[in-house]
Amino acid sequence: MRLCLVLLGGLIAATPALADEGMWMPSQMPALAAQLKAAGYTGQPGSLANLAGPPLNAVVKVGGSTGAFVSADGLVLTNHHVAYGVIQYNSRPERNLLREGFVAHARADELPANPDYRVLVTTGFDRVSERVLAAAKGKTGRAYFDAVDAASKALVAECEREPGMRCSIANMYYGSDFYLIRQLELRDIRLVYAPPEAIGRYGDDIDNFMWPRHSGDFTVLRAYVGKDGKPAAYWADNVPYRAPAHLQIARDGVKAGDFVMLAGYPGTTYRHRMASEFAEQIGWRLPAQVDALGRLIAIIEDEGGKDPAAAVTYASQLAGLKNSRKRFQGELEGLVRSDGIAARKQQEDAMLAWLDRAALPAATRADIDAAQALLAQASATRERDLLIGQVSTQTQLLRLAMVVQRLAIERGKPDQARESGYQQRDEALIEGQLKQLQRRYSPVVEQRLLADIVQRYQQLPAAQHVPEFDAAFGRTPEELQQILTRVYGSTRFGDEAVRLASLKAEAPSLAASDDAMLQLAAKLLPATLRLEDERKRRDGELLRLRPAYMAAQIAWYRSQGRSIYPDANSTLRLSYGKVAGFSPRDGVDYAPVTTVAGIVQKHTGKAPFDAPAPLLAAIARGEFGHTADPVLKTQTVDFLSNLDTTGGNSGSPVLNARGQLVGLNFDSNWEAVSASWKFDPRYKRAVHVDMRYLRWLMEKVYPAPELLQEMNLSP
Amino acid sequence: MRLCLVLLGGLIAATPALADEGMWMPSQMPALAAQLKAAGYTGQPGSLANLAGPPLNAVVKVGGSTGAFVSADGLVLTNHHVAYGVIQYNSRPERNLLREGFVAHARADELPANPDYRVLVTTGFDRVSERVLAAAKGKTGRAYFDAVDAASKALVAECEREPGMRCSIANMYYGSDFYLIRQLELRDIRLVYAPPEAIGRYGDDIDNFMWPRHSGDFTVLRAYVGKDGKPAAYWADNVPYRAPAHLQIARDGVKAGDFVMLAGYPGTTYRHRMASEFAEQIGWRLPAQVDALGRLIAIIEDEGGKDPAAAVTYASQLAGLKNSRKRFQGELEGLVRSDGIAARKQQEDAMLAWLDRAALPAATRADIDAAQALLAQASATRERDLLIGQVSTQTQLLRLAMVVQRLAIERGKPDQARESGYQQRDEALIEGQLKQLQRRYSPVVEQRLLADIVQRYQQLPAAQHVPEFDAAFGRTPEELQQILTRVYGSTRFGDEAVRLASLKAEAPSLAASDDAMLQLAAKLLPATLRLEDERKRRDGELLRLRPAYMAAQIAWYRSQGRSIYPDANSTLRLSYGKVAGFSPRDGVDYAPVTTVAGIVQKHTGKAPFDAPAPLLAAIARGEFGHTADPVLKTQTVDFLSNLDTTGGNSGSPVLNARGQLVGLNFDSNWEAVSASWKFDPRYKRAVHVDMRYLRWLMEKVYPAPELLQEMNLSP
Structure with missing residues (x-):
């Protein structure tokens, strides 16, 4: 639709975006002038490239x-x-x-x-x-x-x-x-x-x-x-601080279809990753993570059910695992719903086909093929890498024994050359972790978690095996069980004094420690260092090779008169779109604006639905006055837009067509969890606080007349 | 709005209904002619009173x-x-x-x-x-x-x-x-x-x-x-059977706002109960039931967690308890949301105030007052009656011991005079229950359930106590525990042969049985018979007195030009209204029509979301043709209307303005569970199968061309 408008206008150079997708760099905004105007923006698109000027x-x-x-x-x-x-x-x-x-x-x-x-x-x-x-x-x-x-x-x-x-x-x-x-x-x-x-x-x-x-x-x-x-x-x-410019909070509100624009610092997206990476993420990594975390959750819950003390000790790890699993599930669900693998594959195939016909340097295609081969090589050991990662992230005692051994080695280098996380500035943090282990660790639970992880490692084909891990954990579940029983039965690393003393020991004496846990860590360390080095080598190569893929992609987009934006990386970006509800599933429509009626409906008196008495009283009085929505005749609270956001966009100002502040971004909807990989215009929405709610709260519920005056909002 | 239309037309005698509420007797339809026309009905309202004619x-x-x-x-x-x-x-x-x-x-x-x-x-x-x-x-x-x-x-x-x-x-x-x-x-x-x-x-x-x-x-x-x-x-x-008339399934579909009408056999409603009955239902009975069932559920779940055999034995009782609690909760939630107590009280107060000014016989007011007093009298022992009811409905062994004792007494009467449930025709059923007890009963669980119920009875004020229950169960938890331990420890009524033998015993020998469980039942029986008799006496009086209240209500409605319908009682009724979605809560709108897209979205491959392969394939082919919705461009499945329905309306035909069959009623929405007491036009909806879905299934998925032809629906 936007494409049509632009084509009709003969402005192919202005390169339309795909639907409302796009986290644009400020410098790209002048080229999007026609689309911005068509979408309803009334300001000067050129000024959106100027970091030194408003907004x-x-x-x-x-x-x-x-x-x-x-x-x-x-x-x-x-x-x-x-x-x-x-x-x-x-x-x-x-x-x-x-x-x-x-x-x-x-x-x-x-x-x-x-x-x-x-x-x-x-x-x-x-x-x-x-x-x-x-x-x-x-x-x-x-x-x-x-x-x-x-x-x-x-x-x-x-x-x-x-x-x-x-x-x-x-x-x-x-x-x-x-x-x-x-x-x-x-x-x-x-x-x-x-x-x-x-x-x-x-x-x-x-x-x-x-x-x-x-x-x-x-x-x-x-x-x-x-x-x-x-x-x-x-x-x-x-x-x-005398701010060189500031935003004016609007006195008007928003309604479905209104133009909105947002500026902020989105964290990380993966939308320009290769089709093989999409396939791996959706076809293997997300399901594998959901499954792997589910196994750990089941073990912790089972042990917690038998021993209330273990339930308390592992409450935080359990909450973290469940939260991650929920995120992975949401991302998987969304990417499957949006047919992420096939859609990306189709796009990449079309791009590569075009590339073969286009006059790009031959090196481009060679680099792309090399990058693909490198990713395939990494994939060959993905199961092992996931499990070896869990050995050090999902255990407490073993993880810290490995940290202590690694720190002793890193200390032998100049501080700047030490691995990040093992520099002088990090030592206090490591000491803190050694101290608080007692509140996070039960030998029974850790043995079961570790046994589950390593048993799955043992079942992997020989090509994925690591000699040091095989030697340290044995090659069968029976050997593993014997080793774990011995290590956890004999180690004194569970004593805080022993752990803190190990922090002061030199690398050679630690490597030669007779404590079974420190020994185990010493056996695993060379392998983890070697795998880390391999990974860094690969990352360096990908840093060299990926630009060929991106250059092809950019050229392909340009050949179709389309703009492209770089994946989010915590730098300042702009997106524009409109206020819009959506249909999460057949038969259900989400309105784009909520009202205070919903606060009362959700109120139970118990956190997190314990609306304060002054708020409930103000809602009951119904004196919304000039902050009320002219059509809904009540006070609005939050609203939805189709703006392109991700983590890091929290707190981003949402501006109307005249550049006035109408909302404050604070969340996305569940259906949009997968947007870090794929923007699906049917489901990707951003959630904003309506500035009318802010004004009403500041005027009538928890009054701050001085601030309203300073913000030029006195009633 | 409907009221306005009618008043403008000067048709006060035609007595408008309240919103779309109303389960009308056929004989009332001619008087509603103006409203039916205004709502969009194009047929002859007079014909809707004729049981011998269509529809x-x-x-x-x-x-x-x-x-x-x-x-x-x-x-x-x-x-x-x-x-x-x-x-x-x-x-x-x-x-x-x-x-x-x-x-x-x-x-x-x-x-x-x-x-x-x-x-x-x-x-x-x-x-x-x-x-x-x-x-x-x-x-x-x-x-x-x-x-x-x-x-x-x-x-x-x-x-x-x-x-x-x-x-x-x-x-x-x-x-x-x-x-x-x-x-x-x-x-x-x-x-x-x-x-x-x-x-x-x-x-x-x-x-x-x-x-x-x-x-x-x-x-x-x-x-x-x-x-x-x-x-x-x-x-x-x-x-x-040569049906004297039949309905024609429509070839057109429905859309939001379309007139619809429904005929069927709604079971039971309580909308014309007195304000005090609303207050008791919402203020006491529903919360008390939710609480009481919750206690029993907790006990069964706790015991089931300890003993898998008990979990199996009580699975059915547990499912029943949970289902009832969910219904009670839904009804309570809905009645609170609709402010049921205050709304009914306000209405009744206005009616009684009018009554005092109106020229109705003085006996009317006296009868109303007498009925109110009788209800208040019943309320005085409501806690006890709830608990005593649970003694015989939520136990298995004790309940059957009481049934056996009661049956022996009833057998002494002519069959027609026996209490319903204890007649000759019921004996086989009772014998079946005695036989299948083994699969429903665990002495440990029953003792805990019974102890919980009776302990709460023991805490009631003296005025609610029943001498026989006090004598049989003791007056303190300690006495109760001793008695239960003795009764459940020594009874042989847990043996099937003993139970079946008891079925053949004469009343005197059963009453004198030395089995502790039969003894307990014999002690309780005189009290339950006495309470039953009191209840029947009260019911008889209410049957005599309530007509005064209804007469006042009818006269009061009539004085305002409004029609009134009798509460549902499984007789043929008509309701009319329109196709309509609703907003279950702030920010969410339910569309009135669903489509096959939702079947695919819900499909998991596992029951109850295991859509058959032929259906999924047909949806994927997308050949909906003439059964597709002209606006949605896809196949519809179900639709919602604001028709007034309750249990018993399952299978009711939903007709369009021309009397053609457009839907088949099959359910209500969760928000309408409370409609048996109060019709809230914001939330009361009925759920229907769209006849276009039936036609599509019969044409293209599981074809039945002969039936389509017989129903005059050949494509």
């Missing part, structure tokens, strides 16, 4: 997610869940801000965030591909990877010479392009306004990922700087 | 529910679940008609139903109030009840003197009016067409009560009579 210079990275300036004096609007740590940090038993919410009526009342909380303002987004890749040219494998890494680090160091700047290199299109991201690092952030958790997280885990939703998932912070206007750590004398 | 003489009672003639040669269309027993009766391991479905391509292939299966054609519906009440005048209590009962029995006997007739007395408006129902009893019913269970019950218990729905819940039967045209038992030479 983009008002969009910031907050606590790993997104937020936006909403006043000239540095007010930052983000999600309650993005600012959760800040609210928690300021809560005391006698003044629980999570429970009660918080309103600072004067600047002096604003509460400092935890010292590591940051607001980052992107000020530069420059292509530096030539400099990053210069030294890598001609190299392969690990050497290629290391050259890119070294050049990147040099660029970052140079950039960060300017005080108050945080820099990073972003890899676009899988190694095709590199961008230097410059961000002003604001370090004095304060809490200004938070609704009670029973509003900000209404429905919590039960409603998470679900629609219809009724959360007021927002919080207002303020960024402060030194009196010199430069970023500074918290200091009582600091002054509010 | 009503095509609507029949089938297997306790409803069906309709759909051909001149006696084809009867009803639900798959209404004909379930017929299909089951004809299934063999080697030819499982439930699983495979069934198509009779010739009359000779049609299979006889189980011999007790009946199709009843209502031929008379006559008011006989004067004759029923003549002898009751001046009497009270039990005597009033007995007089009504005797007069009714005499009328029925007189009516049934005509061969082939089945007659009954229907009590309308709670004893205000009595009707003699005459029904032709067709006894040779044969199975003609049934889709596989995986279509007819697609979704089964999981989808039961749910929307969106995707069941093809229909079956075609044929009624046969003797060669003389008179009802007869199955005989190979019998001939198809």
Whole structure:
């Protein structure tokens, strides 16, 4: 439909997107001008490429997610869940801000965030591909990877010479392009306004990922700087940051079909992965993970049923496993529903067929074939790699014994050369884990988990076997059982004092330890290091080879007059679309806007459906006035759009056709879990807090007239 | 809205209904002519009062529910679940008609139903109030009840003197009016067409009560009579019944807003009960039942967890308890959502206030007050009555000991005077129960259930205590425990031979039995008989007094120009309304029509979502042709309307404005479980099979061209 409009207009160069899919780099927006206009945007598309001007210079990275300036004096609007740590940090038993919410009526009342909380303002987004890749040219494998890494680090160091700047290199299109991201690092952030958790997280885990939703998932912070206007750590004398631009919260609301646009920092997507990777993800990895986690869950639940102490000890691991399994199941379900394997295969086949006819350098096709071969090679041991990964991620005692052995080795290197996670800065964290093991570990449960994992490893064909693992665990279930009984029966590594002492030991003495668990770890370590090295070599090669695939893909898209965007990588992106409900299944339609009636319907009085009394009373009074929806005649709460988002877009501002703030992104729907791989326009929706709900709460439920005035929203 | 239309037309006498509520007696239809026309009906409303003409003489009672003639040669269309027993009766391991479905391509292939299966054609519906009440005048209590009962029995006997007739007395408006129902009893019913269970019950218990729905819940039967045209038992030479009229299945479908009308035999509703009864049902009885059943469920589940044998033994009782609790919960939830107590109270208060001003006989108000007092009196012991009821319904061994003791006493009376359930015809059933006890009973579980019930009884105030129960069970939990341990430890009633022998014993010897369980039953029996007698006395009085309340209510409705219908009582009723979806909660809309896409979405390959391969293949082919919806462009399956229905309306024909059959009623939505007490127009919906789905299945999936031709539906 959009394609037709553009073709009719003869604007093939403007390259239409596929449906409403797209996490565009700001620099791509001018080329999308025709589509933006056709979709209803009334501003200047060209201005959306300008990081130094509104609206983009008002969009910031907050606590790993997104937020936006909403006043000239540095007010930052983000999600309650993005600012959760800040609210928690300021809560005391006698003044629980999570429970009660918080309103600072004067600047002096604003509460400092935890010292590591940051607001980052992107000020530069420059292509530096030539400099990053210069030294890598001609190299392969690990050497290629290391050259890119070294050049990147040099660029970052140079950039960060300017005080108050945080820099990073972003890899676009899988190694095709590199961008230097410059961000002003604001370090004095304060809490200004938070609704009670029973509003900000209404429905919590039960409603998470679900629609219809009724959360007021927002919080207002303020960024402060030194009196010199430069970023500074918290200091009582600091002054509010004079934001170069801020977004104006709209006085109008939204309705189905309205144009909306969103800017933010989406984390990771895999949409341009190869068809073979789609097939592996959907056909093997997701089902295998669902199955593997299910086995571990069943063991922990069985042991927990027999021993209440074990149930408590493993509660956190169990919750994590279940959460992951749910995510994997959702992703699998979505990708199957969207026919992910066949759709991607068809697309890739068409692309490769075109490539064979097109005049691209022959090296392109050779690189693509080499990358495919490399992925196939990795796949040959995928079952083993999954199980060996679980040996160290799903055990507690064995995992820490391996960490201690590895740390002793890494300590022999200069700190910068140590593996990430084993540097000096990480040692306190490792010590903490050694200490808290007691609360996470039961020898009975761990033996059963490990036995299950290794028995499945033992059943794999010989080609997937690793000599060190065979030697350490034996080759039959009986041998394994004997070994585990002996190791867990005799080890003293279960004693905290023994573990902490091992942290101080030298590598040779640890490697020669007579403790059965440390011995086991020492036997496995050479193999895990070797497998890690193989993986890094392969990753380096893929970094070198994938750009050929992406170049072919980009050229193929261009040949059809279509635009393409790089997969998400936590850099600033824009998406545009419209307010839209959807049909999750035959016979059911989800309305795009929810109302306060749903809060009352869901209220049970018990968390997470324990709407605060002042909110229920205000709903019962029904005085919604100018924040009420003109058609629904009641107060709206959240709304849905078809904007293209992923994790990291939490707190992203949602703008209307005039660039005014109408919503705050905070979640996706369950049916869209698979969108990190595939955008299915039938099901991909994003969930936003309606700014009318924010205004109503700030006006009538937990009033903050000063803030409304500062945001130019006085009733 | 309907009220406005009528008032504008100056037709106050035509008495509009409240919204689309109403299970009207056929005789009431002419008075609703204006509303029917306004709603879109194009036929003659007067003809809807005529039992001897179409469409009503095509609507029949089938297997306790409803069906309709759909051909001149006696084809009867009803639900798959209404004909379930017929299909089951004809299934063999080697030819499982439930699983495979069934198509009779010739009359000779049609299979006889189980011999007790009946199709009843209502031929008379006559008011006989004067004759029923003549002898009751001046009497009270039990005597009033007995007089009504005797007069009714005499009328029925007189009516049934005509061969082939089945007659009954229907009590309308709670004893205000009595009707003699005459029904032709067709006894040779044969199975003609049934889709596989995986279509007819697609979704089964999981989808039961749910929307969106995707069941093809229909079956075609044929009624046969003797060669003389008179009802007869199955005989190979019998001939198809020449139905005096039949319904024509429509060739058009339905869409949201279309007028629809339904005729059938709704079972029981309580909408005209008094406000105090609403308050007791919602405020006490439903929560008390949910709680009481929950306690029993918890005990059975706990014991089942400890002993797998007990889990098997109590599986059926547990399923029944859970099913009942779910119904009670749904009813409670719905009545609370519809504010049932306050709404009914407000209505009754207004009615009584009007009554005090109106010129009704003073006796009316006195009778109403007396009925209220009687209900209050019953309420005073409601906790005890609930618990004492559970003693005999939720135990197995004790219950049967009480049945045996009671039967011995009843045997001392002439058969006609025996209590229902203890007549000669019931003895085989009782013997069966005595035999199958072994598969339903565990002494450990029963002791715990009984202890829980009786301990709660022991905690009741003295006024609710019954001397015999106190004497038999003791007054403290400790005494109770001793007694139960002794009784269950020493009784030999757990042996089948002992139980069967007890069935042959005389009353005096049984009463003097030295078996502890029979002794316990003998001690409790006088109290249960006394309480039963009290209840019957009260029921008789209410039968005498309630007509005053109903008379006031009818007069009050009439004073406002509104019609009123009697509560449902399994007699032929009509309702009219429209095709309509609804919003079950904020943000969610249910479409009124489902499509085959939902069958594929729900399909898991495992029952109850195991759509048959021929169906899935036909959906995949997408050849829907003339049965496809013109707007949705696909095959519809089920649809929703706001028609007023309740249990018993299963299989009711749904007619369009021209009187053609567009749907077959088969269920209600979960949100409407409470409609037996209160019709809430926001949530009350009925679920129907779309006749276009039936036609498509019969044309293209499991073809039956002969039947389509007979029903004048050849493509």
